[in-house]
Amino acid sequence: MSQPILMKGNEAIAEAAIRAGCRFFAGYPITPQNEIPEYMSRRLPEVGGAFVQAESEVAAINMLYGAAGAGARCMTSSSSPGISLKQEGISYMAGSELPGLIVNIVRGGPGLGTIQPAQSDYFQATKGGGHGDYRLVVYGPDTLQEAVDMVFEAFRVSDAYRNPVMILGDGVLGQMMEPVRFPPEDADVHKVEKPWATTGAGDGDTRLICSIHLEAEELNAHNMHLHEKYQAIKENETLYEEVEMEDAQLCLVAYGTTSRICRAVIEQCRSEGMKVGMIRPITLWPFPDKPISEAAKKVDAFLAVEMSLGQMVEDVRLAVNGRVPVGFFGRTGGLIPTPDEIVAALKRLVEEEGVTS
Amino acid sequence: MSKHDIIMAGFGGQGVMSMGTLLTYAGMIEGKNVSWIPSYGPEMRGGTANCSVVISDSPIASPLVTKPTAVIAMNLPSLDKFESWLEPGGVLIINSSMVNRKAQRDDIIVVEVPANEVAQELGSSRIANMVALGAYVTATGAVKAESVLDSLKEALPAHRHNLIPLNKEALERGGAFAQQDRSSGR
Numbered sequence: 322m323s324q325p326i327l328m329k330g331n332e333a334i335a336e337a338a339i340r341a342g343c344r345f346f347a348g349y350p351i352t353p354q355n356e357i358p359e360y361m362s363r364r365l366p367e368v369g370g371a372f373v374q375a376e377s378e379v380a381a382i383n384m385l386y387g388a389a390g391a392g393a394r395c396m397t398s399s400s401s402p403g404i405s406l407k408q409e410g411i412s413y414m415a416g417s418e419l420p421g422l423i424v425n426i427v428r429g430g431p432g433l434g435t436i437q438p439a440q441s442d443y444f445q446a447t448k449g450g451g452h453g454d455y456r457l458v459v460y461g462p463d464t465l466q467e468a469v470d471m472v473f474e475a476f477r478v479s480d481a482y483r484n485p486v487m488i489l490g491d492g493v494l495g496q497m498m499e500p501v502r503f504p505p506e507d508a509d510v511h512k513v514e515k516p517w518a519t520t521g522a523g524d525g526d527t528r529l530i531c532s533i534h535l536e537a538e539e540l541n542a543h544n545m546h547l548h549e550k551y552q553a554i555k556e557n558e559t560l561y562e563e564v565e566m567e568d569a570q571l572c573l574v575a576y577g578t579t580s581r582i583c584r585a586v587i588e589q590c591r592s593e594g595m596k597v598g599m600i601r602p603i604t605l606w607p608f609p610d611k612p613i614s615e616a617a618k619k620v621d622a623f624l625a626v627e628m629s630l631g632q633m634v635e636d637v638r639l640a641v642n643g644r645v646p647v648g649f650f651g652r653t654g655g656l657i658p659t660p661d662e663i664v665a666a667l668k669r670l671v672e673e674e675g676v677t678s
Numbered sequence: 679m680s681k682h683d684i685i686m687a688g689f690g691g692q693g694v695m696s697m698g699t700l701l702t703y704a705g706m707i708e709g710k711n712v713s714w715i716p717s718y719g720p721e722m723r724g725g726t727a728n729c730s731v732v733i734s735d736s737p738i739a740s741p742l743v744t745k746p747t748a749v750i751a752m753n754l755p756s757l758d759k760f761e762s763w764l765e766p767g768g769v770l771i772i773n774s775s776m777v778n779r780k781a782q783r784d785d786i787i788v789v790e791v792p793a794n795e796v797a798q799e800l801g802s803s804r805i806a807n808m809v810a811l812g813a814y815v816t817a818t819g820a821v822k823a824e825s826v827l828d829s830l831k832e833a834l835p836a837h838r839h840n841l842i843p844l845n846k847e848a849l850e851r852g853g854a855f856a857q858q859d860r861s862s863g864r
Contacts, residue, residue, distance in 0.1 A: 497715040584739035
């Protein structure tokens, strides 16, 4: 690993993508992720890659479709309203089994909302967003180092399963600076075999990339194939972290920036004798329902904390399946929950549900 | 184990963001865990700007600072906003060139620095931020002043390295105000 470099989150994600072999980027400006295309526009030409400032987000995602189809390791980035515009293209990429990385540095919504941080695109990222029976693999890193590491991981998974992947950050992650270390550039990442890519068939079989299957039986078979792929991703690629769960009686569930605040909450609660731990999903889809289900046998209650009015909490409730209470605390509009607010929410939960801590 | 949570704030153009970046960089050079985050939002030219820096021996839980151990207030609106946020016993650096009132709390350590006047004396009004930063590092020992200078060497392009002696002087002049305050028993 290299010496640590102090970088903004957006720049760190962009540099990680280049080092992971990304050679095509298309995007359209929007705050708070503009440092990503800015960085890419400078760095990609240095490594023989191509940068396109597209005329719109719709164009950018369809350029990604083309680049991925030609076998390029490719990426686009935007923030919430721009990601909404990309949904049709993401669905087409999933249907055509095209790999590619989409970065969403989430801002407050709905509509134009605000440029300040939020986590209110969880539903869109993990439950579809575009049409059809498809899944995106979604990563919710909580430090800049993890964001860098997840860029590499996302590209690997994207190629291995031929499926688009997303990094779901937020304005805090994009705008903050932390030291990051980059692994040395791995020449092998450029050598992923893509026998399906439309690079010219030569004497071989015709290669066709499309998402249209008009015959019901044919589309059903395609959907079943995708389903099997998603089951394999669930089985093999789910990532999460457990924090102080050994003796925890209350379990926080949070991802991204919010989980960092929850780490401070754990410190504060433990100093007051409250046995609080956290399960932190790193992949938001596939969601780590098994560890949460296991924890439900041991803890007295869960509290999901998000910068939304309650989206991920639904997945927590599905995993807990009614065995113990699941509370929720969230802030919206660009407001960020403070440790004191979360501690108060935990204490309210203990009181209202009559559970011990 | 030490942990420093700092908020620095002022008008846009007072060098608040770069002051924070340098401090963060200096902490990293010393092998500490560091984070920097700007306030960002619908800011406007001439409006207020602030950033939060954490320097810690242990991994940083939250990079967001709600109970600072130190505040550097480069102007009056910043003092008005952040004085009440300080932890008891925290350090408040006031740029007295731009602030016409005293601190209201008596459970904190206050260092008044006429940063703009000192910067003028040194011949560059743009260096007031380094004067204030000098007072901060002397008052708290969060990082060494040399580390701030080392980080300047990284941050400045080579053809600007002629400015390093001036920055060194600014840090020292600022630091003297913090020492003065300490020796007067505050």
